[in-house]
Amino acid sequence: MNALGSGLTPKMKPIAPHRSALVAALDVGSSKVVCLIGRLRPRGPQQVLTRRSHSVEVIGFGHTVARGTKAGAIVNLAQAEEAIRQAVDSAERMASVEIESIVLSISSGRLGSELFAADVEVVGSAVSENDVARLLSAGSRHSLRDGRAILHSLPVRYSIDGVNGIRDPRGMLGSRFGVDMHVATIDVTAARNLMLVAERCHLDVEAMAASPYVAGLAALADDEADLGAAVVDMGAGTTTTAAFQAGRLVHLDGFALGGHHVTMDLARGLNARIADAERIKTLYGTVLGGGSDERDMITVPPLNEHEREQAQVVSRATLLSIIKPRVEEILEMVRDRLAACPIGADGRGNVVLTGGASQLTGMPEMAHRILGRPVRVGRPLGIAGTPDEAKGPAFAVAAGLLVYPQAAHLEHFEPRRTRQLMTGTGYFARVGRWLRESF
16 A cells, blocks of 8 residues: 555646547546547647647546445545446447556545746756756655645656746756646545546546646646636535646645535435435535526425325525525635635636536625626536537546646656656556555
8 A cells, every 4th residue: 555655646648649549537536427538630730629638538428426425535435436437438338448557537536736946957958858857857756745645746847947937848958957736735645546436446546636737637728727817626525726827737625515415404404315306406406696586486395205294385595595605605715715725816817617506596686796806617628529418517527537648748757766667568557556455
């Protein structure tokens, strides 16, 4: 059980810019499990999203109700395994392929971010690939903590001899070479258990990525990422945030509140079954008041049908009085988290909402009022072949996992030459062996 304890989550090999690839994405959430299989092809010269090196076409799609998860974390291995197998099987049947590895999202594990600065002497007169590798290694070493694993390690900006803001330093002249690095970490236990349940389904975890980061890769336009934007992924059990600046991920955060907590508030407030509360929230839920709210009546099925109780009738205003306080609480926590972010505190950038809970009527208007920023609901951009049911904000994370391989070349991970990681013939074989031996 020491492989992730050494501080690493799996990192995938960057996709070659002129080669096609088949990628499988698995989003294990609190309310649903989604598997997408996509074919990535080198993009054409007229493609609008210039940051992407490949076009993405969905050829397989499967999803099912989540089981065995809570707040994005695994709480029952057998139930989670069954749900994943169902989603993957549906996607494989649609695509007529059998997948062996996946790119996996994670929203649990107390996402956290730190910024580090490091510098090294340039060997020779110009910055080489070796200088870049030494510098990024020096920055990453500062981020290792007991009980935490590095999820993303990304250079934000470089400097040469005090000149800042350099995007690609290779070949440039100088003597002192520096970097500001963003390192995102998660709890080792959360990553271990997600990897374990995937291994039990005979799937190699090719890479792990933070949910709000990949949601941003799918839903942000190039200009939004360049000018600075925040992505708020509002799931059932968690709400996670990612801040982007100059096209780079600069901050991650999250907390265990989401749409399921709104459902539970409704179930308690209306004395209704959870399934009925979820249906009422989906069909009639709103955070905006209207003049006819007191007159619009909604039927709530009895809690116990066997007792032959009378169904109650409540007004839309009653629903609003239950839903609105919880949503305000979530958005106020998002506002405070963004304000505490050293870079993301710039209040001028757009906020893009993704996740199933973002679909509540009036959510963009309330978010704009509380966050004080322009707000829109984000949907996956530039993904061909997506079924109609998967085109909404609830599927932004799964779609972003298909885009993520195009951003893998930006990542840096410190190699750890431990016995557990260096035995065997391949990284994924080593991870699989560790999981089998440890559990």
